[in-house]
Amino acid sequence: MKRRQRIVDLLELAVPEQPALSPDAGTCAYVLRTADAETDKPVRALWCLGIPEGEPRQLTRGPSDSSPAWAPDGGAIAFLRSSDAPSQVWLLPAHGGEPEQLTTLPLGAGAPVWSPDGSRIAFAAPVDPHASAGEDDGARLRRGAEPIVADRLSYQADGAGFLRTVRKHLFVLDPGTRDCRQLTRGDWHSGDPAWSPDGKKLAFAAATAPDADLTPRAPVFVVDVEVDSDATEPEPVGLLDGVAGPVTWAPDGSAQLVVGWTGDPIGHAGLLRQPADGGAPVDLTAPLDRNVMPGGPAYPGALPQIAGDDRTVLFCVRDRGCTHLYSVPIDGGSPAPIVTVTPAAGTSAHDTAFLAPDAPREGAAAPRRTASRRCPRVTRRAECR
Numbered sequence: 001m002k003r004r005q006r007i008v009d010l011l012e013l014a015v016p017e018q019p020a021l022s023p024d025a026g027t028c029a030y031v032l033r034t035a036d037a038e039t040d041k042p043v044r045a046l047w048c049l050g051i052p053e054g055e056p057r058q059l060t061r062g063p064s065d066s067s068p069a070w071a072p073d074g075g076a077i078a079f080l081r082s083s084d085a086p087s088q089v090w091l092l093p094a095h096g097g098e099p100e101q102l103t104t105l106p107l108g109a110g111a112p113v114w115s116p117d118g119s120r121i122a123f124a125a126p127v128d129p130h131a132s133a134g135e136d137d138g139a140r141l142r143r144g145a146e147p148i149v150a151d152r153l154s155y156q157a158d159g160a161g162f163l164r165t166v167r168k169h170l171f172v173l174d175p176g177t178r179d180c181r182q183l184t185r186g187d188w189h190s191g192d193p194a195w196s197p198d199g200k201k202l203a204f205a206a207a208t209a210p211d212a213d214l215t216p217r218a219p220v221f222v223v224d225v226e227v228d229s230d231a232t233e234p235e236p237v238g239l240l241d242g243v244a245g246p247v248t249w250a251p252d253g254s255a256q257l258v259v260g261w262t263g264d265p266i267g268h269a270g271l272l273r274q275p276a277d278g279g280a281p282v283d284l285t286a287p288l289d290r291n292v293m294p295g296g297p298a299y300p301g302a303l304p305q306i307a308g309d310d311r312t313v314l315f316c317v318r319d320r321g322c323t324h325l326y327s328v329p330i331d332g333g334s335p336a337p338i339v340t341v342t343p344a345a346g347t348s349a350h351d352t353a354f355l356a357p358d359a360p361r362e363g364a365a366a367p368r369r370t371a372s373r374r375c376p377r378v379t380r381r382a383e384c385r
Contacts, residue, residue, distance in 0.1 A: 011035045017044070020068045020077075022094070026051055029059070029068040029077055036063070046079060046092070059092060060099065067111040070094070071118045078102075078112035078121055078175070089121065091175055102173060103180055106131070106140070107166065111192065112173075115199045120225070121173040122193040122202055127182065130165040153213040159297065170202060172225050183223055184234060188212070192246060197253045200226050205244035205260070206234070216265055218243045220256055220274055238274035238281060245269065246294040246303050250330060251310040257284075257330075259294045259304065259315075268292070271304055271315050273330065284328045288335050290317040306330070314338065 017031040029048040036043050045062035049055060064082040071078070077094055080087040081101075086108025092099040103109045107126040114121055131140065148155065148162055156162045168189040173180045183202070184190050191205035202225055207218040219242070221234035237256070238244075244260040250273070258272045262281055268291040270283040285292055293301025293316040300323045301316040313330050316323050325339040 011037050016047075018066060018068065020070060021051075022070050023072055023074045027054070027074075027094075029070065031066050031068065032058075046077070048094075065090075069112045069114055069121075071114055072116060073118055076175075078114065080109065080111060082108065086126075089123065089173065102175055102178055105171075105180070106135070109171070110168075113193055113195065115195050116197060117199050119174070119176075120199075121175055122195065122225075123171055123173070124168050124190050124192050124204070125171050126166045127169050128164075128166050129185070129187075170204060170223065172202075183225065191218075191244070194247045194249055194256070196222075196249055197251060200224065203237075203247045203249060203256050204234075205239075205247055205258070207243075216243050217241065218245075218260070220244045220247055220258055222276075237276060237278050239272070242272075242281070244272075244274075248304055248306075251306055257304050257313060259292050269294075271313065271328070273332075282332060284313065284330075284332055285315070285317070285326075285335055288317060288326070290319050292316065293318050293323050 013035065015033045017033055019028050019030040021028055027048055027050055029046060031044050032047045034043045034045075035041075041063070043063045044065050046059040046065050046068055047056050048059055049057060059077070060079075060081075064087070065079055066087075067080045069078045070076075071094075075094055077092045079090055079092060079099075081090045081099070082088070086105070087110075088101055088105065089103045089109045089112050090099045090101050102121070105125055107128065109125045110123040112121045112123050131143075135143075144164065148164060154163070167187065169185060170183040170190050170193050171180055172183055184206075186208060188206055188208045193202040193204050195202060201222050203220060203222050205218045206221055207216070208221075209215070209217055212218070217240070219236045219240045220238045222237050223234040224232055239258065239260060239262065242260060242262045243265045244258045246259050248257045249255075250257065253276060255276055256274045258274050258281070259269050260272055261267075261269060262272065262283070268289065271285040271292045272281040272283055274281045292304075293299060294303055295301035295316070301318075304313050304315040306312070307314055307327065311330050312327050314325060314327050317326050324337055326335045327338050328335040
């Protein structure tokens, strides 16, 4: 471009987001964000391409598709879709076809997470325990206009506004029968779920104490999905005096990997290996003295992932205003940089997909083979749409 950028140029930007590698690491699905000038809104649709030389192929038309997640057999992609209603989980055949809606929850669903055998999908979703049975949209809006009575500090949240009586809890969905079952209940918010390697349990973080808004504590919990949700309670398994964030599992199920703090949330968040038997956590990133970045709005990063050797953890850290991709042995050792570019994103299996800025105008999604350190680019400016 031989002239200075103008405000109207924003309408021409096409930015890839949320890359997700297929189980065989041969295809990358991602969200492509563009702008609709007539509605003055962003448009998000699902695209995919082969790695490393594939051509981008549009999978959906949007306008609000996000959070792609591959089924373990690579045959389908679960994702979130919203339009004028709350986001719901949809299922798309990976090789083409019409997507099918799987959930119809009143307040919508959260990002889908497949079980290891592909038979179930877990997610966290907003629920309102004070809603009456069969409450319609009109009644919900009227109740939402009533005065707010707050007795805790956590009555509102960034990006969500006033929470009122809405709480976030875990669900498990059978994509075949569409049966959707709520697993957790209570006057607290559940973190996002992570499947155990055997597919029988879900781990998550939650601040369940009545004074959690005054004394920050968010232990790691595990809930058994094989037991009726009315007959089981989540079991605290670690960080009872700490604050846990996103959780994942070690490949052998012996520990959870948690982004968080062992005590008060002061200073850098660490990457903690929490033994599943409730032992003392170990901070795998203590030698770095840098903040571990699990990702979020305005905070680029990614959830920690296990590399193909099952002994290495890939994670993101913040340094000098940029997010970088690092690795560390799962049993402890010296963290090492893998990709030191701005901002990093997601990982999967033997490869790591991440977003790296290509120019001031847009980003580029690229896979990385962690063993060979090969890092080809898979999207370019002219290929994004």
